[in-house]
Amino acid sequence: MDVKQKVLSDDDARELLEISESHFLDLKSADISPSKLTKTVSAFANTSGGEIYVGINEVEGTNGVERKWSGFANHEAANAIFQVLETMNPLGNNYAVEYLSCSSQSGLILHLTILKTQEIVFASDGKAFIRRNAQSLPVSSGEALDRLNYDKGVKSFEDEILKIEKEEITNSVTILDFLIETIPTSEPEEWVTKQRLMIDDRPTVAGVLLYSDNPQSVLPKRSAVKILRYQTKKDAERDFLAFDPLTIEGSLYSLIYSAVEKAKQIIEGIEKAGPSGMEKISYPEEALHEILTNAVLHRDYNVAADVQVRIFDNRVEIESPGRLPGHVTVENIQRTQFARNPKIVRLINKFPDPPNKDVGEGINTAFEAMGKLRLKKPTIQELEGAVLVTLKHESLASPEQLVMEYLKSEAEIxxxxxxxxxxxxxxxxxxxxxxxxxxxxxxxxxxxxxGKSRPGGSPRSRFLKNSPHYRDLLSA
Incomplete structure (x- = not known):
């Protein structure tokens, strides 16, 4: 492993001692036992990754608890920590090491960067930990460990066997149409058995989602898409709902296309000020399609919640139940691939005109589509139990350019x-x-x-294009 050493200035050292512990950062004393340190390592590896600084003590001072730099005497003094880290399978090489020094401080601080792992990492005591805010919490029950397995994608709910009759997927219009279009020589029961979508004559979750005519009757509250329209730019509040939430249902193939079409129809009914006055809002259909497809195909179906599409006056939010799977993080999501539901992803791609045409490239396609329309890139957030992608209707052009473009066709602003x-x-x-x-x-x-006053009573100012001195900023 490549071990680096970095020399900090006095200002950098002071900033390090004042840093706040968080969901992604922890500070430890150099006296911590290696086995105890593995709890924090496990928590970061099992959640979203994070950083640990070993060699910072908290002591009682005149102003309460104060931080003190108290590092290792030399590199060898931290060897016991590395010996324990090497036993933490499957941590492997999913961490980076750096030593920090400062001429005015005593000893070396060990800086560990822990990456999110694809599989569950256990601490020395045999327990798995997760990170919540600034705490490392044990996964204490079998149910919680199952939840962590689903979160990380070690175990996929798509393989769960359902106690329903096989005819739900062997005698549906959906599978008959699919086979006629793609594999006319195959029979429904033969196909789903071969694809491991039916075990002992019982359909799996993946089989129902793909080939049932109405998966929502079998998997309620976890297999539909809800579309909500809020007439505001602010947070989602019931008072701003334009109409009751719409629920889109059907097999995954029809669900995706129907949800995209309905969302597009609602979005195109929104207007905003533009260079030619009030204009229809237009998001690139590729971006909307790819983000919604990802939300449906890669969601955690163990979570009893539907995918939500929230349409505001200035943005679209798409929320997919479940955390990012495996080693995927917000930072690396455009550079890495991991399928929580590999059967679903593979088999839906066999449908005519599949929604996931370029498997694994959906997020990148969405980013490129927004860029082509000179709109800002989508933002991705990992929430407590969901992933939220936001498409903002905000131009990459500068505010000054947008104002001058508007005044090409309007007299004032x-x-x-x-x-x-x-x-x-x-x-x-x-x-x-x-x-x-x-x-x-x-x-x-x-x-x-x-007579034209703003709230509070002060008159409103207007601006006109300065004709005698006008220069076109866009061509400057």
Whole structure:
């Protein structure tokens, strides 16, 4: 293993001692027993990865608890830690090592970067741990360990056997149409048995999701897509719902295409200020399709919750139940692949015009599609029990460019229109954009309009294109 050493300045050392412990970071004394340290290592490896600084003590000082740099005398003094780490299968090489030194401090701090692993890592006491906020918590029950196995993708709920009749998937319209289109020489029962979608004449979860005409009757509250339209740019609140949530049902193939079509239809009914006045919002269909396809195919079907599509005035949120599987993290999701439901991913790709045309490339396709329309990249967040992807209708163009583009076809612009156009939330921040253009000779401010007041009573300012001195920013 490549072990690096880094020399910190006094300022860097001071910042390190003031750093806050968090979901992704922990501080330990150099006196910690290696076996106890494995609990934190296990927690980071089983959750989202993290960093451990070994060699920082907490002591009582005049101002309460204070941090003190108290590192190892030399590299060899930390050998016992590495001996224990080497026994933590399957940690393997999923960690990096760095020693930190500072001329004004005593000893070396051991900086461990723990990566998320594909399989469960156990501490020296034989228990698995997970990270929650700034704590490493034991996975104490068999049910919790099963949950962790599903989270990491070690075990997939798609293989669970259901206590229903085989005709649910061997005599459905869905499988008959599928076989006629793709493998006309095969019989339904032969096909699902060969693909391990039926065990001892009982369908599996994957079999029902793919080939049942109505999986939602067998797997309620975990196999549909809910679409909600909120007439606001703020958080999701019931008061802002435009209509009752829509529930899209059906086999996975029809579910994906129906959900994308319905979401697209609702989105195209939203308008926002644009260079030519009020314009229809348009997200790239590829981005919406790929993100929703990923949400359905890679979700954790053990979680009793539906995929949610929340449509706001300025963004679309797609929430997929379950945490990121295996070694996948928010940081590496565009560079790595891991299928929580490999049977589903493989077999849905056999349908005509499969929703996952480029297997494993969906996220990258979505990012590229947003970029082609000069919209900001999707954002990905891992929540407590779900993955949230947000598509924002915010342009990559600068606010100044958007204002000048708007004024090519409009006579004037106000603060509220400017905020709508640029996505800027603060009225004062929008003013600064106008003032910058005014000082550059691009705009002139119209005297305050009597009788037109903003909330609070102050008159509204308007800005016009400064015709005598106008220069087109877009061509500058």
């Amino acid at each position: 106000t603060n509220s229109v400017g905020r709508e156009l640029t996505g800027i939330k603060s009225e004062n921040s929008m003013k600064q954009v106008f003032y910058k253009l005014r000082e550059a000779g691009q705009l002139e401010q119209v005297p305050r309009t009597p």
